[in-house]
Amino acid sequence: MEKYPNKMTVCDVSVHYGDKRALGGVSLDIPENQIIALIGASGCGKSTFLRCLNRMNDEISGCRVAGEILLDEQNIYAQNVDPVLMRARVGMVFQKPNPFPKSIFDNIAFGPRIHEITQSEAELKDIVHSALERVGMIDEVKNRLGDSAIGLSSGQQQRICIARAVAIAPEGVLMDEPCSALDPIATAKIEGLIEALAADYTIVIVTHSMQQAARISQRSAFFHLGELIEVDGTSKIFTSPNDPRTENYITGRFG
Amino acid sequence: MRPRSLLRYYGQNAVIWTFIPAFFFLIVCAFLSSILLEQYFLGLIAEAYPDADTANRDLLFAQMENVALGVLSTEDGVLQSLATDYAEFGNTIQRARGWLVILLSLSLAGFAYLKAMPQFRARESVEKVLGGLFLSSATIAILITVAIVASLLLEALRFFDVYPLWDFLTGLHWSPNIAVHADQVGFSGSFGMIPVLGGTLLITLIAMAVSVPVGLLSAIYMSEFAHPKLRNFFKPTLEILAGIPTVVYGFFAALTAAPFFRSIGLSLGLDVSSESALAAGAVMGVMIIPFISSLSDDVIRAVPRSLRDAALGLGATRSEMVIKVLLPAAFPGLVGAFLLAISRAIGETMIVVMAVGTAANLTFNPLESVTTVTVQIVGLLTGDTVFDSPKTLSAFALGIMLFVMTLGLNVAALTLSRRIAEKYE
Numbered sequence: 001m002e003k004y005p006n007k008m009t010v011c012d013v014s015v016h017y018g019d020k021r022a023l024g025g026v027s028l029d030i031p032e033n034q035i036i037a038l039i040g041a042s043g044c045g046k047s048t049f050l051r052c053l054n055r056m057n058d059e060i061s062g063c064r065v066a067g068e069i070l071l072d073e074q075n076i077y078a079q080n081v082d083p084v085l086m087r088a089r090v091g092m093v094f095q096k097p098n099p100f101p102k103s104i105f106d107n108i109a110f111g112p113r114i115h116e117i118t119q120s121e122a123e124l125k126d127i128v129h130s131a132l133e134r135v136g137m138i139d140e141v142k143n144r145l146g147d148s149a150i151g152l153s154s155g156q157q158q159r160i161c162i163a164r165a166v167a168i169a170p171e172g173v174l175m176d177e178p179c180s181a182l183d184p185i186a187t188a189k190i191e192g193l194i195e196a197l198a199a200d201y202t203i204v205i206v207t208h209s210m211q212q213a214a215r216i217s218q219r220s221a222f223f224h225l226g227e228l229i230e231v232d233g234t235s236k237i238f239t240s241p242n243d244p245r246t247e248n249y250i251t252g253r254f255g
Numbered sequence: 256m257r258p259r260s261l262l263r264y265y266g267q268n269a270v271i272w273t274f275i276p277a278f279f280f281l282i283v284c285a286f287l288s289s290i291l292l293e294q295y296f297l298g299l300i301a302e303a304y305p306d307a308d309t310a311n312r313d314l315l316f317a318q319m320e321n322v323a324l325g326v327l328s329t330e331d332g333v334l335q336s337l338a339t340d341y342a343e344f345g346n347t348i349q350r351a352r353g354w355l356v357i358l359l360s361l362s363l364a365g366f367a368y369l370k371a372m373p374q375f376r377a378r379e380s381v382e383k384v385l386g387g388l389f390l391s392s393a394t395i396a397i398l399i400t401v402a403i404v405a406s407l408l409l410e411a412l413r414f415f416d417v418y419p420l421w422d423f424l425t426g427l428h429w430s431p432n433i434a435v436h437a438d439q440v441g442f443s444g445s446f447g448m449i450p451v452l453g454g455t456l457l458i459t460l461i462a463m464a465v466s467v468p469v470g471l472l473s474a475i476y477m478s479e480f481a482h483p484k485l486r487n488f489f490k491p492t493l494e495i496l497a498g499i500p501t502v503v504y505g506f507f508a509a510l511t512a513a514p515f516f517r518s519i520g521l522s523l524g525l526d527v528s529s530e531s532a533l534a535a536g537a538v539m540g541v542m543i544i545p546f547i548s549s550l551s552d553d554v555i556r557a558v559p560r561s562l563r564d565a566a567l568g569l570g571a572t573r574s575e576m577v578i579k580v581l582l583p584a585a586f587p588g589l590v591g592a593f594l595l596a597i598s599r600a601i602g603e604t605m606i607v608v609m610a611v612g613t614a615a616n617l618t619f620n621p622l623e624s625v626t627t628v629t630v631q632i633v634g635l636l637t638g639d640t641v642f643d644s645p646k647t648l649s650a651f652a653l654g655i656m657l658f659v660m661t662l663g664l665n666v667a668a669l670t671l672s673r674r675i676a677e678k679y680e
Contacts, residue, residue: 059567061483088570098561101584111569114579161565168569 007032007172007202008053013067015048015057022048026067026228028221030172035194035203037213037234040223041249046206049223050174053204054090055083071171088115090172091165096181097157099149099164104141107149107160108132111168131167135159135193155186162193172202180208191216210250214238222246256373264377271384272367277360284355288348296341303333404658411655414648418446423652425449429615429626431635431646446649448656450617454532454625458607459600461536461621462543467593469540470547477548478555479577490552497545505609508538513610520622528612528624535610536621539603543596550595554588554672555581591671598664602657604629628653 008030015023023045030036030053038046048057055076057063068075076086088111099107108128111117118124128145132138137159141147149160158178165173175194179187194203195216207213213220214234221231222241230243241247258265293316300307300315307315315334321327322338323345329335371377415423426447473493477486513534520527527533558581566576582589612624613634635650 054568056564056568059563084570084572086570087568092564092568094561094564094568096561098559098565100562100565100580110566110571110579114569114571114575164565164569 005032006030007072009068009070010053011068011070013049013052013065013069015045015052015066016064017060018062021226023052023226028228028231030202030204031219032202033198033200034219035198035205035217036219036221036231037217038204038206038221038223039208039210039213039249042208044223045226046221046223047176049228050176050204050206053172053174054087054092056087056092058083088168089170090174091168091170093158093161093165093173093175093178095177097154097161099152099157099160101148101150103146104149104152104160105145108164108167111164115168117168127167131163134166134197135163136189137163153186155182155189158182158186158190159193162190162197166197166201170201172204173197175203175205177206177208179212187212210238222249224249258373259376260378264381265371265375267381268377269364269367269371271381273360273364275384276363277356280359281352281356284352288352292341292344292348295344296337299337299340303337407651407654407658410648410651414645414652417645418649418652422446423448423649427617429631431631431649444645446645446652448628448653450615451626451628451631451653452656453617453619454611454615455601455627455629457532457619457621457625458536458539458611458627459597461533462539462600463593463597465537465540466543466547466596470544470596471551471589473544474548474551474555475577475581478552479573479581490549493545493548496541497549499542501542501603501605502609504538504542505605508535508606508610512538525622527622530610530612530624531622532611532625533621535607538610539600539606542603542606543600546599547592547596550592551585551589554585554592557588558584587671587674591668594664594668594671598661598668601664602629602661604633608633628657632657 006029010026010028010030013023013026014021026049038050040046051057051060052065052069055065057065065077067077069077071086071089074081076083091111100110102110105128108131109124112124112127118127129138129142132141137156140156141152149157152160158181162173162178178194179190182190191212194205197203205213205217217234219231220234220237222229222237222243222245224245229245230237230241232242237246238250241250247253296319297312297316300312300319304312304315318327318329319334319338319341322329322334323342329338423446426445427449428445428447429450430445432444473489477489481489513529513531516531516534516537517527517529520531562580562584563576566580567573571579607627607630611626611630613626613630614624615626615631616623618625632650632653635647635653641647
């Protein structure tokens, strides 16, 4: 297997909600410009882990994160790191499409505007157009950029959300079950899109669909009861996993 | 044959038939018999005292009732014998009524017993009765509202018989005192509502200028910034403010706020009235703060968590998230909350009665004294009043105006909050 440099390195991360341990001692490498899938049963901590990667857990009161997560060799939980700027480098796409109740244009321009990526309206337009091109939606919506994003289908809404995330040119994109609320056709479109995005972005995706993990990811990490059981090349995980628990999960014997 | 309903429904059906019709019968009987009794004895009184007029007969009837109850004694032999008859009649009717009710109850119980056959759909029957009960409760509330509006409207129409509606709506002069004697001067009786309405609007405006910023910002703080523990302290504390009786706000406005604003004004070289609109409006604003903050808090928290995540995930700070995402998304609901608060301020009475004057100055200077619709209504209807003079009737016309304004605002508020709910479905 090809060796990629690591974009993010996770060292011994554990997460507590109040007194309850949600995740313990996870160490994991996230290679650059690859897709890594996090799989496991509901409640196993994979979404919690995902939210650690751009410090979204900071927003949950009572949540404590211990350990180190390096983004390009810089610990994102260090004192001097501003989580707000950090989140601009690692974007996030959520389970349920969550466009703002604003126009399509304003949705995608939201990030560039708050980070003042550009001052000129013309450049902003270019950014929005290229983000829409990136998600293959430019022809669908270029004549109605002023319409509300709420009126789109949920598949389109999710692609708007992806476009919104890539519009601020992040280095990584975290996706929390981005297809679980979508029908199979929309899912197929989003999967194709994720694979194409991997050329430029490091992608971490949480998924409940084993087929989806197998189809699009290069690496897979299996979580079970708040622990990382094993992480390896996806084909290895799906054909000859090391741990019997992984095999049980993949073959559907529990969960 | 198997019963068509569960056994307990047959029992419930029997209970309903036994008690509910008898209960309503009792109420109707009590109502009717007292009316009949009164009419009958008023007739007897008219015969016994041929020279008494209507008011006197009513008085005699009341005396007779009291004699019959034993709280009054009389030397008048005629009245005494009438009272004895009245007491006896009353007793007989009461006894008859009691027996009738028991009879009705028992016969309906028997009817229900006979009806309790396996093929009788007892469950449907019970459901229907319960449905009717809920419906009638809802109807009572609506009917009472209609009755209130109707009585207001009837009196107001009597006012507009003697005073033209157009003059009332557009007149710039309000002085409701009317000459009782022909030689009194300065009691012209002029009913132009504009100065009164202007005073209400001015005070409402001041109240909103105080309560909207404070209420909205504290709601944002509580829902987005405060630690849950702090929120659990702030929210109930703000609600204490809502529990203070308005009369307490009233004397706070009259005795503390008004002199305070006056002395500040004097030190700045401004002439502030001791009944200034500013003092009443500011205190009213304080009263509305918890109302606005609690409604806005609900509206803001109704914005889905996912939108907050979306903004924060894009690297927005909390305040960017609040200003660029939460407030626009919550805007219709917030406007609805403000409109409700405005309608409350317009209808608020106690504070302004205590802290505001009665002279209807047409001014938009908050340092001067103005009067409000509610103050005028209180002034017109308290003390010695004659119920057919335009002065008294004008209170009902003002009442209708108040009602129309608050109704309009409430409808607007409801429509807006429904709009925000639809947006996220």
